[in-house]
């Protein structure tokens with residue numbers, strides 16, 4: 302049991318995002334920004350983590366549940382009903398910490414680039430220096446938007462001034478408040494009681510505790526980040542995109558070092574949740590999202606869009622969209638294929654240009670090479686589907702199933718009016734409209750017989 306608990310602030314609306322989604326749920330490479338912060342905080346091994354929620358609190362809790370076993374991680378929710386500022390948010394946890402004598406790590410929920418290393422460095426410094434409060438500072442080339450840390454005489458005088466309350470001189474200071482603090486618990490709540498909303502925003506600023514504690518004669522010190530990009534707070538979408546770019550680049554670097562070739566990182570997007578095997582090559586313009594897992598030796602792109610898929614080794618995907626599908630070894634998809642959820646593309650299968658496959662199973666070695674729609678279908682092994690084949694699955698009410706047995710040859714431009722079943726080794730004549738089951742090994746031709754007629758001689762019409 303450590304002598305540390307954490308408070309993470311995630312109650313704000315995020316007005317500057319101009320969104321119906323609470324700010325902390327905006328995604329960065331496939332995960333809500335709050336999750337990144339939580340992971341960094343959890344690394345500190347707190348005995349409890351209090352997450353302060355307010356604006357759309359229920360949806361914040363629900364979203365996190367999809368990513369983390371909350372109870373197991375010691376995460377507890379505390380409600381802030383009125384959003385009266387960061388100091389007021391921390392105050393909501395006071396009742397939970399009654400009688401607690403340890404330390405409190407406070408972190409804002411909109412700092413997705415914060416690392417575990419920095420959190421731990423701050424906590425260690427706090428213990429080692431036996432501080433009442435340790436704050437995280439960073440030096441930024443452009444400090445605009447952040448609270449500035451004003452420090453003189455190695456902590457003799459220290460306070461934070463918000464940009465909108467700062468004098469022009471204070472605004473020139475480029476040491477900023479990151480939004481990460483470690484407090485001695487009893488000092489924290491004594492100081493919070495003294496915060497007054499006497500600022501431009503009329504809010505209870507947590508940052509005021511710095512001066513309050515210093516004035517009480519307490520020891521307040523600052524730790525600075527090694528990499529200032531870590532403290533980038535996300536308040537608007539411009540910052541969201543900038544942070545996402547950074548996280549994406551980190552994801553790509555991790556993959557490059559793990560043996561994946563990414564031909565053009567600047568045009569490649571990979572979510573933090575994606576796994577990719579060695580010797581896979583990703584060509585420019587590709588996007589790989591969600592819980593996708595990709596095997597070794599694949600060739601993806603140019604322009605592959607893959608979301609929530611399982612792709613086995615040696616698969617090729619060119620200029621195609623694939624969602625929620627499983628693609629087995631050495632299958633080739635594209636260019637210009639659209640593979641929709643619930644599809645299984647078997648080993649060595651080829652799904653070629655301008656084909657759409659929905660909720661279907663395609664057996665080993667089958668070819669769907671050109672211009673086809675395969676929906677709610679089971680295709681066996683070694684089937685050849687001719688160009689322009691359509692499974693007519695929808696009768697206006699229900700989706701119906703087409704079954705095509707192993708080694709069937711389907712001529713071009715066939716239509717299967719589902720439900721329909723084609724036996725193994727059957728041959729379907731080109732241009733057929735198949736409305737009834739075809740027994741194994743038989744030839745079915747279902748099209749109007751061609752007629753040849755004599756042409757009448759045309760008389761010239763005189764005008």
Ligand code: UD1
Nearest residue numbers: 310311312313384385386387390409410447448478480534
């Ligand atoms: C805050 C700091 C600023 C610092 C910056 C770092 C204050 C007063 N200012 O400014 O010094 O440089 O972060 O990014 O703290 N929140 C609540 N309840 C509230 C208000 C806020 O939970 O009533 C949460 C928000 O959800 C957010 C965090 O507190 O996660 C910070 O709030 P935000 O409005 O983003 O503060 P900044 O203006 O960025």
Ligand code: CA
Nearest residue numbers: 411534535536
């Ligand atoms: Ca912020």
